[in-house]
Amino acid sequence: MDVYKIREDFPFLKRMVKGKPIIYFDNSASNQKPAVVIDALRDFYANHxxxxxxxxxxxxxxxxxxxxxxxxxxxxxxxxxxxxxxxxxxxxxxxxxxxxxxxxxxxxxxxxxxxxxxxxxxxxxxxxxxxxxxxxxxxxxxxxxxxxxxxxxxxxxxxxxxxxxxxxxxxxxxxxxxxxxxxxxxxxxxxxxxxxxxxxxxxxxxxxxxxxxxxxxxxxxxxxxxxxxxxxxxxxxxxxxxxxxxxxxxxxxxxxxxxxxxxxxxxxxxxxxxxxxxxxxxxxxxxxxIGMQNVWKHECELGRYAYEKMAELGKITIYGPEPEKRGGVISFSIKGLEPHDIAGLLNERANIAVRSGFHCVEPLHRKYGLPKGSCRASFYVYNTKEEIDKFIDELKILVKTF
Ligand SMILES: Cc1ncc(COP(=O)(O)O)c(C=O)c1O
Incomplete structure (x- = not known):
């Protein structure tokens, strides 16, 4: 699977905000659409x-x-x-x-x-x-x-x-x-x-x-x-x-x-x-x-890569099991920072889109003692290790500053 070729299919990746591309890690909530899907909608209403x-x-x-x-x-x-x-x-x-x-x-x-x-x-x-x-x-x-x-x-x-x-x-x-x-x-x-x-x-x-x-x-x-x-x-x-x-x-x-x-x-x-x-x-x-086996392999690789880099940073708590028992979804907290503040800073500083709050799983967050929820990065077929590197660089700054 060639992720760089796949990225050409997604128009949103060409969008710039404040001169920088968007790093979209909110895929568990909803993900982006390839041009063929957007074109299909137009074709349906125009022709059928x-x-x-x-x-x-x-x-x-x-x-x-x-x-x-x-x-x-x-x-x-x-x-x-x-x-x-x-x-x-x-x-x-x-x-x-x-x-x-x-x-x-x-x-x-x-x-x-x-x-x-x-x-x-x-x-x-x-x-x-x-x-x-x-x-x-x-x-x-x-x-x-x-x-x-x-x-x-x-x-x-x-x-x-x-x-x-x-x-x-x-x-x-x-x-x-x-x-x-x-x-x-x-x-x-x-x-x-x-x-x-x-x-x-x-x-x-x-x-x-x-x-x-x-x-x-x-x-x-x-x-x-x-x-x-x-x-x-x-x-x-x-x-x-x-x-x-x-x-x-x-x-x-x-x-x-x-x-x-x-x-x-x-x-x-x-x-x-x-x-x-x-x-x-x-x-x-x-x-x-693309093949769902390839999609899964790519996302698990991204998940493991991000998990290991985040674990090295200290001050970050990752929720859920070790990488071999999970997919490309990582919920986390940073000591001393509210989940919404983390998401806001990532958005403002680097156009990195993550989710914060309960992710519609409020009872389990409360059971884990997280009344403000957590932050979540979730990956999809168009995400890359370079995007994760950028995310890790930003997390490093947050961990150091707060
Ligand atoms: C595990 C799980 N179940 C159900 C849903 C509900 O999906 P929808 O909002 O598309 O109905 C979601 C959405 O995030 C989900 O993550």
Whole structure:
């Protein structure tokens, strides 16, 4: 993989602020788009724009085909059987909410998540508490790993679902989802994976993972905002009730009843996000061409490089496990400096974009005694070791000055 060649594909890298380029290390929040994706959006609206599934005219046919084919691409990208297992949503958050709202939970049912979840994989389940559903948390160790040995002890005959994050957006930890999937299925429990931070960075095969549901977002993998994906096992999706009602999700409607459409359209009510769906498919093509194995290798190399250099500086605390158990995400604190101040200084002094605060993982920050959160640098396919060197130079100055 030639990172310098890849960098030519990203227009944002040509942008200068105060005479200097931007070093973008906020990729876990959302990442930048290659020209092919930006061009696809323009091309769609210029040449193929129409509502889908409702017209016999050429534009509607073209728009329908482009949108549907994006589902096929997403299915191939994560090893699903086909488009009937791929529902387009707005984002990973909506994908998880679709499951929490449509599975048939009853009072007394139990759901197991973990202490390292993003709010998107906590709040939808907390919202079920008023239905009498109990939520349990797999503990996270001081080192930032799931204490899997606790999981089987937490399972009871009432446990209906286990839902865990694949790669933590705070700690960078890659969780053993295949092992968790085996435990879940041994006990006949449904298994969901929050893949918002894994699908953009590593090869994914949902059948190999053994999950029943897998959620991710297009905007974290070179695609536009406004498109997320829910993978669901076909037999389960067939049995589940529709999430939203309206046009396109039905095959027939009468005054007193309706019959849902076939999968996946049964779960995509109303006019969907056609242009972004199509452009998301282009992003999938773009990443597939680079090869997800290459993307992952590059990011792990960057992660290790940054981790080792940061560890040498002293006064910096890095959260989460050692490099071999994580991807290219590093959350840290500097003694004597608030996370927002670190991010502000990096931005002001060197156009380095990092995130500060809780990164939507507030409970775990509080458990670690971090009421102001942490700072996070997260890497993607276009980042380089030279950019990390610049980042380290700036951190050195901060460590020395404060
Ligand atoms: C691990 C994880 N899960 C879920 C989400 C939610 O993604 P979105 O905001 O695109 O719905 C994020 C976003 O940062 C995330 O990092």
């Amino acid at each position: 724009n129409a509502n889908i599934h409702r017209g016999v005219h050429i534009l509607s046919q073209e728009a329908s085909e482009l949108y549907e084919k994006a589902h096929d691409k997403a299915a191939k990208f994560i090893g699903a059987h086909g488009r009937e297992e791929i529902i387009f949503t707005r984002n990973a958050t909506e994908s998880i909410n679709l499951v929490s709202h449509t599975l048939d939970f009853k009072a007394g049912d139990e759901i197991i998540i973990s202490e390292m979840e993003h709010h998107s994989n906590i709040v939808p389940w907390l919202m079920l508490k008023e239905k009498g559903i109990k939520l349990k948390y797999i503990p996270v160790s001081e080192k930032g790993e799931l204490v899997i040995s606790e999981l089987e002890k937490m399972i009871t005959k009432n446990t209906k679902l286990i839902s865990v994050v694949h790669m933590s957006n705070f700690l960078g930890t890659v969780n053993p989802v295949e092992e968790i999937g085996k435990i879940a299925h041994k006990h006949n429990i449904l298994f969901m994976v929050d893949g918002a931070q894994s699908a953009p960075h590593m090869p994914i095969n949902v059948k190999k993972i053994g999950c029943d549901f897998f959620a991710f977002s297009g905007h974290k993998m070179c695609g536009p905002t406004g498109i997320g994906v829910l993978y669901g096992r076909k037999d389960l999706l067939k049995e589940m009730k529709p999430f939203l009602g309206g046009g396109d999700m039905i095959s027939t409607v009468a005054y007193d009843s309706f019959k849902p459409n076939e999968l996946p359209w049964k779960f995509e009510a109303g006019t969907p996000n056609v242009a972004d769906g199509y452009a998301f498919g282009v992003a999938v093509d773009y990443l597939s061409k």
